[in-house]
Amino acid sequence: MKYAFILVLLIVASAGGLLGLVVAIRWLDDMTVTPRIVTGERVFAMPAGVVPRGGELVLPKEQRELAAKRPNPVKITEESIAFGKQHFATFCVPCHGAEGKGGVSGPVALKFIPTPDLTSAELQKQRTDGYWHSYIMTGGAVMPSYGEALSSTEAWHVVNFLRSIAAK
Numbered sequence: 001m002k003y004a005f006i007l008v009l010l011i012v013a014s015a016g017g018l019l020g021l022v023v024a025i026r027w028l029d030d031m032t033v034t035p036r037i038v039t040g041e042r043v044f045a046m047p048a049g050v051v052p053r054g055g056e057l058v059l060p061k062e063q064r065e066l067a068a069k070r071p072n073p074v075k076i077t078e079e080s081i082a083f084g085k086q087h088f089a090t091f092c093v094p095c096h097g098a099e100g101k102g103g104v105s106g107p108v109a110l111k112f113i114p115t116p117d118l119t120s121a122e123l124q125k126q127r128t129d130g131y132w133h134s135y136i137m138t139g140g141a142v143m144p145s146y147g148e149a150l151s152s153t154e155a156w157h158v159v160n161f162l163r164s165i166a167a168k
C-alpha cells in the first residue's frame with residue numbers, strides 16, 4: 001500500500017515536471033518565434049472571393065527590379081517637393097542628414113552604417129523613381145522599411161524631394 005502511494009506521487013510529480021518544462025521551453029523561445037511582418041514588407045494572396053477597396057500597389061522587396069520600372073504617378077511640383085521634404089525631415093534625417101548628403105551627417109548615422117550621398121549625380125542617374133520608391137516602402141540592405149509610416153503616395157512625394165536635391 002505504501003509503495004502504491006509513492007508510485008502515484010512519483011507519476012503525478014513527473015507529469016507536473018513535464019508540463020512545467022514544456023511551459024518553460026515555450027516561454028524561453030517565445031520572442032524568437034513571434035512573426036513580425038512590417039506593412040509592405042511581404043505581400044499575401046488575397047483570400048478567395050474578396051474585392052479590394054482602395055489601397056495601393058506595393059511590390060515586395062524581392063521584386064525590386066519590377067518595382068524599379070514603375071513610373072512615378074506624382075508630378076514634381078513645388079507642393080510635392082515641400083511635402084516630401086517635410087516627411088524626409090521626420091523619417092530620414094536621423095540617418096541621411098538634413099541635406100541627404102549621408103556619410104555621418106545624421107545623428108543616428110554616427111552609430112549606424114554611414115548612408116550614401118543621395119544628392120550624388122551618379123546615384124541619381126543610376127536609380128529610377130520606382131527603385132527609390134521601393135527602397136523607401138520595403139527597405140534596403142540595412143535601411144529599415146517605411147511602408148508602415150508612409151503611404152505609397154507619400155513615398156512618391158519623398159522621391160520627388162530627393163530628385164530636387166540632386167547635385168547639378
Ligand code: HEC
Nearest residue numbers: 091092095113115116127132135136140141142143146158
Ligand atoms: C536607420 C537609418 C536610416 C533611415 C532612418 C533611413 N535610411 Fe535610407 N539608407 C540607410 C542606409 C544605411 C542606406 C545604404 C543602403 C542600405 O544599406 O540599405 C540607405 C540608402 C538609401 C537610399 C539609396 C538607395 C540606393 O542604393 O539607391 C535612399 C534613396 C534612401 N536611403 C532613402 C531614404 C528615405 C527617403 C528615408 C526616409 C523615409 C530613409 N532613407 C531613412 C539608412 C537609413
